[in-house]
Amino acid sequence: MKSGMGTLISSLICGAGLIAMTGGAIAQGNDQVTIEGTWLSKVTTSNPPPGVPPVFLSLSSHTRSGEVSEANTTSADRSVGLGEWTRTGNRQFERTLTFFNYAPGHVFVTFTKVNSSIELAPDGESYTANNSFRIYDATGLLVFSGQNTTVAKRCGLGDDIPICIPQ
Numbered sequence: 001m002k003s004g005m006g007t008l009i010s011s012l013i014c015g016a017g018l019i020a021m022t023g024g025a026i027a028q029g030n031d032q033v034t035i036e037g038t039w040l041s042k043v044t045t046s047n048p049p050p051g052v053p054p055v056f057l058s059l060s061s062h063t064r065s066g067e068v069s070e071a072n073t074t075s076a077d078r079s080v081g082l083g084e085w086t087r088t089g090n091r092q093f094e095r096t097l098t099f100f101n102y103a104p105g106h107v108f109v110t111f112t113k114v115n116s117s118i119e120l121a122p123d124g125e126s127y128t129a130n131n132s133f134r135i136y137d138a139t140g141l142l143v144f145s146g147q148n149t150t151v152a153k154r155c156g157l158g159d160d161i162p163i164c165i166p167q
Contacts, residue, residue, distance in 0.1 A: 042055065059072070066086060094117060
């Protein structure tokens with residue numbers, strides 16, 4: 001009887017330990033999901049700056065070493081956006097991008113800085129973001145600011161474009 005009770009207690013302790021280890025592995029697995037890769041995004045701005053549509057597409061690439069580059073479908077004459085990203089928590093990331101804006105004749109007129117708080121989906125195949133942007137003139141004087149939101153889908157090696165387009 002003592003032997004049977006001891007076996008039962010040992011089994012319960014081992015089972016509880018296994019459940020705790022599995023839960024830790026699942027949480028660790030979610031923490032390993034990353035933003036590295038190429039993303040196609042739909043950006044929505046309720047009060048866009050002059051010349052920018054309220055909805056446009058953006059294509060960005062996030063490297064393992066923390067760099068990001070971005071281009072979009074607005075008709076604005078601008079440079080590629082360049083910046084950095086970092087993990088801030090489980091499926092949470094912060095990103096910053098800066099790009100040049102040009103007047104006709106490709107004459108530099110303003111900088112735009114975009115800061116994003118990104119939440120990656122548990123499967124790592126999509127994300128949502130809240131963004132703030134600030135536009136500065138050539139001397140660094142703030143001339144416009146606003147917010148927008150992003151929904152994005154991972155667009156990986158071999159993915160066809162229709163699969164990548166966020167809804």
